[in-house]
Amino acid sequence: MRISVLTSAAAAAxxxxxxxxxxxxxxxxxxxxxxxxxxxxxxxKANCVGCHKWHGGGGGGYGGAALSLRxxxxxxxxxIMTVTCGRxxxxxxxxxxxxxxxxxxxxxCYGFSQKDLTGDNHVVEAGVFLRPNEIAAVADYVLAHIKxxxxxxxxxxxxxxxxxxxxxxxxxxxxxHKMPTPTTVN
Amino acid sequence: xxxDKLYLRLLAGAALTCLVSGVAYAEGGPAAxxxxxxxxxxxxxQRLDNADKEMAEGNWITHHGDLQGHRxxxxxxxxxxxxxxxxxxxxMALGGIEGGGIWTHGGLEGTPLAENGYLYVTDGWGSVYKIxxxxxxxxxxxxxxxxxxxxxxxxxxxxxVDNRGAALYKDLVISHTxxxxxxxxxxxxxxxxxxxxxxxxxxxxxxxxxxxxVKNMAITGVAGGEYGIRGWIAATDLDTQxxxxxxxxxxxKGEPGIETWKGNVNAEVAGGGATWVTGTFEPSTNTIYWGVxxxxxxxxxxxxxxxxxxxxxxxxxxxxxxxxxxxxxxxPNDPYxxxxxxxxxxxxxxxxxxxxxxxxxxxxxxxxxxxxxFEWAVPFVKQxxxxxxxxPQTGKPVEYDPKKDVQGYNIAPHRGQPFADFCPGNMGxxxxxPTAYNPDLKLWYIPVIESCNRVTIAPEKAIPAKSREFFxxxxxxxxxxxxxxxxxxxxxxxxxxxxxxxxxxxxGGVLATKxxxxxxxxxxxxxxxxxKTLQKLWSFxxxxxxxxxxxxxxxxxxxxxxxxxxxxxxxxxxxxxxxxELKTMQPGSxxxxxxL
Numbered sequence: 001m002r003i004s005v006l007t008s009a010a011a012a013a014x015x016x017x018x019x020x021x022x023x024x025x026x027x028x029x030x031x032x033x034x035x036x037x038x039x040x041x042x043x044x045k046a047n048c049v050g051c052h053k054w055h056g057g058g059g060g061g062y063g064g065a066a067l068s069l070r071x072x073x074x075x076x077x078x079x080i081m082t083v084t085c086g087r088x089x090x091x092x093x094x095x096x097x098x099x100x101x102x103x104x105x106x107x108x109c110y111g112f113s114q115k116d117l118t119g120d121n122h123v124v125e126a127g128v129f130l131r132p133n134e135i136a137a138v139a140d141y142v143l144a145h146i147k148x149x150x151x152x153x154x155x156x157x158x159x160x161x162x163x164x165x166x167x168x169x170x171x172x173x174x175x176x177h178k179m180p181t182p183t184t185v186n
Numbered sequence: 187x188x189x190d191k192l193y194l195r196l197l198a199g200a201a202l203t204c205l206v207s208g209v210a211y212a213e214g215g216p217a218a219x220x221x222x223x224x225x226x227x228x229x230x231x232q233r234l235d236n237a238d239k240e241m242a243e244g245n246w247i248t249h250h251g252d253l254q255g256h257r258x259x260x261x262x263x264x265x266x267x268x269x270x271x272x273x274x275x276x277x278m279a280l281g282g283i284e285g286g287g288i289w290t291h292g293g294l295e296g297t298p299l300a301e302n303g304y305l306y307v308t309d310g311w312g313s314v315y316k317i318x319x320x321x322x323x324x325x326x327x328x329x330x331x332x333x334x335x336x337x338x339x340x341x342x343x344x345x346x347v348d349n350r351g352a353a354l355y356k357d358l359v360i361s362h363t364x365x366x367x368x369x370x371x372x373x374x375x376x377x378x379x380x381x382x383x384x385x386x387x388x389x390x391x392x393x394x395x396x397x398x399x400v401k402n403m404a405i406t407g408v409a410g411g412e413y414g415i416r417g418w419i420a421a422t423d424l425d426t427q428x429x430x431x432x433x434x435x436x437x438x439k440g441e442p443g444i445e446t447w448k449g450n451v452n453a454e455v456a457g458g459g460a461t462w463v464t465g466t467f468e469p470s471t472n473t474i475y476w477g478v479x480x481x482x483x484x485x486x487x488x489x490x491x492x493x494x495x496x497x498x499x500x501x502x503x504x505x506x507x508x509x510x511x512x513x514x515x516x517x518p519n520d521p522y523x524x525x526x527x528x529x530x531x532x533x534x535x536x537x538x539x540x541x542x543x544x545x546x547x548x549x550x551x552x553x554x555x556x557x558x559x560f561e562w563a564v565p566f567v568k569q570x571x572x573x574x575x576x577x578p579q580t581g582k583p584v585e586y587d588p589k590k591d592v593q594g595y596n597i598a599p600h601r602g603q604p605f606a607d608f609c610p611g612n613m614g615x616x617x618x619x620p621t622a623y624n625p626d627l628k629l630w631y632i633p634v635i636e637s638c639n640r641v642t643i644a645p646e647k648a649i650p651a652k653s654r655e656f657f658x659x660x661x662x663x664x665x666x667x668x669x670x671x672x673x674x675x676x677x678x679x680x681x682x683x684x685x686x687x688x689x690x691x692x693x694g695g696v697l698a699t700k701x702x703x704x705x706x707x708x709x710x711x712x713x714x715x716x717x718k719t720l721q722k723l724w725s726f727x728x729x730x731x732x733x734x735x736x737x738x739x740x741x742x743x744x745x746x747x748x749x750x751x752x753x754x755x756x757x758x759x760x761x762x763x764x765x766x767e768l769k770t771m772q773p774g775s776x777x778x779x780x781x782l
Contacts, residue, residue, distance in 0.1 A: 047288075047290050049287075049288050049341075050288045050289075050290070050759065051288075053288070053341075054341070057655075059655060059656050060483075060644050060656045060657070060658040060659065060660055060661050061344075061412070061656040061658060061661055062344060062345065062412065062658070062661060062662065062756060062759075062760040063661060063759065063760050064642065064661035064662065064663055065642075065644050065660070065661050091661075091663070122763075124763060125769075127290065127769075128290075161337050165335050165336070165337040165338050166335050166338040166365075166387070166388070167287070167335070167337040167338045167341055169338075169388050170388055170652060170653060170654055179367060179381055179383055180332065180333035180334065180335060180365075181333060182330055182331060182332045182333055182369065182371075182378045182381070183330075183331050183333065184328055184329065184330045184331070184371075184375070184376040184377055184378070185328065185329050185331075185376075186327060186328035186329070186375070186376050
């Protein structure tokens with residue numbers, strides 16, 4: 001009996017923990033929200049959206065086809081490596097300043113220095129460089145909010161853009177909107 | 187004081203409280219004390235029909251200067267003898283530099299308008315600025331900010347945060363926004379009178395071109411050929427704000443031309459055929475000439491077997507109904523992204539009534555205005571590899587085979603060989619920056635991108651399940667350096683008359699005067715050439731990337747040249763690797779005005 005009570009108590013506690021865990025995962029903590037906001041801000045600042053789109057789905061375009069971050073198999077270290085080094089011969093830029101400098105002590109990116117980046121090994125340099133901790137933060141953002149997701153959703157779109165733009169309308173077709181109100185200064 | 191004479195002539199008999207010069211000017215600049223403004227007369231359709239004559243009086247009242255698309259001014263104070271003394275008269279910092287959607291910043295591609303001493307310019311997000319240019323300085327009179335939805339529009343703008351200028355109608359300034367609105371602003375107060383949603387970014391449609399005023403209508407073209415749209419040209423009655431007609435560039439089922447889309451490719455949903463460059467108008471025949479862009483998907487032409495009408499075509503439209511009078515397709519079943527959007531310049535040469543069109547495919551075409559009959563073609567680029575030439579009878583590429591569903595031409599990427607290098611590259615031998623035509627010399631000046639690039643096919647299986655997604659069937663890369671030129675074509679012979687080569691592509695467009703040609707390079711240089719010899723006579727480096735066309739105007743009896751400076755558009759995002767030195771150019775937003 002006692003055992004049974006204990007078992008029941010343990011089961012209840014376990015259930016409560018599972019429920020709590022579910023609640024925690026459904027309701028992001030302030031720290032998680034802050035981390036997501038930071039990652040999202042870097043994702044926007046570095047113009048990842050320019051090719052991979054806000055939702056990470058990538059696809060064809062004037063800059064060439066960007067791979068889908070939603071379907072990526074890369075792990076954290078591989079994402080950090082790809083953002084840091086870019087992809088030789090492809091459109092993905094390198095985001096860490098000086099990473100291919102010829103006179104650097106180490107050549108962490110494929111063992112290449114600037115002189116190796118000719119022809120098919122050309123690497124595009126990013127318009128905005130990131131610090132190593134920013135690269136880690138954007139990798140964590142991709143892992144937590146993009147990788148493994150299915151089709152983009154209204155909630156994801158609103159989390160990215162907020163509700164001041166009509167950019168998320170295609171996920172919410174019945175919403176009616178007014179045109180913006182122009183302003184004049186004179 | 188020619189502008190004043192015109193003003194008095196136009197307003198003779200009208201009851202007006204007007205006034206006048208003799209105003210004490212403060213120092214110029216946006217925040218300067220405002221001079222007393224002088225009410226400008228209504229811009230009537232009669233004035234627009236005679237816009238070329240107003241240019242002699244110092245005005246520039248429609249996008250291409252005149253309805254014919256000449257961008258030719260007879261003003262001659264600045265000429266080949268005096269141009270060496272040309273210098274900055276004043277500048278003004280504008281706005282619109284912020285990013286949105288997939289874009290980190292906006293840029294300036296607009297053609298300024300000039301009327302009776304006032305300039306009307308736009309920035310990339312569609313703000314309109316009225317600037318008093320009297321007294322040798324610039325003073326901001328008003329700025330109308332349309333509060334464009336940056337992310338909604340910027341996420342489906344293939345090629346930059348762009349707005350190519352405004353239009354004038356009666357007492358209104360008519361303008362577009364990237365998020366698809368047509369806006370009428372009171373010319374005197376800057377207050378918005380009305381606005382109308384004419385394009386829908388939910389479908390991937392945006393608007394970058396300037397409106398063309400035809401009679402009482404604003405003609406709007408749409409952009410979005412990379413986002414699986416169905417292109418159109420629309421006419422809005424500016425007095426009732428109602429749509430008069432909308433002509434789709436892709437036929438629907440049962441209409442002529444749909445047979446050129448074989449297989450079930452949903453062309454009437456996502457066939458492309460955008461119309462993003464402002465056209466021309468011939469009042470005497472009531473005909474609008476307008477170019478149509480690439481089919482969708484851009485590069486995977488096996489997805490859309492057939493000629494794909496009316497993509498990559500010049501259209502002649504009845505101005506009252508929008509009905510297509512004739513078409514001429516330059517690149518059937520296009521595998522290159524060779525839009526035919528460029529303006530069709532109305533010229534009369536040796537008794538022939540022609541339109542001239544500098545296509546992205548590197549070839550300049552002359553077509554008969556009455557029926558679209560092909561007259562002649564001439565390559566205006568140094569390297570042209572995609573075709574071995576144009577059939578002199580048909581005007582089609584010599585490799586074109588109407589029996590084939592999928593064209594390969596001389597060289598093209600295709601599903602069996604998914605990448606290919608071809609010249610000119612996909613930005614074209616000439617993109618949107620406008621040509622100019624000197625009717626005295628019969629010389630036609632083309633701003634050229636001397637280029638090759640590589641396109642890699644990524645076959646499409648179906649049109650996108652959701653709108654607002656790229657639908658290109660692959661993408662370009664830039665393995666070789668790109669340069670530029672300003673190339674002159676003799677319209678009487680259809681031959682190249684001269685080429686001024688430049689280190690960078692011409693991304694701005696051309697202005698012609700009696701004995702000069704003005705243009706620019708994206709490294710900041712604005713320059714003037716001798717109109718006959720193309721010898722450089724003057725240049726000035728603005729310090730900002732130039733990708734907007736120059737105009738000239740006169741005020742207080744003095745001639746000026748105006749140009750917007752602020753790198754935007756597609757180049758610094760998608761094509762910068764072909765011009766690596768331009769990576770150092772910073773975003774900016776400035777109006778430069780030069781005088782003697």
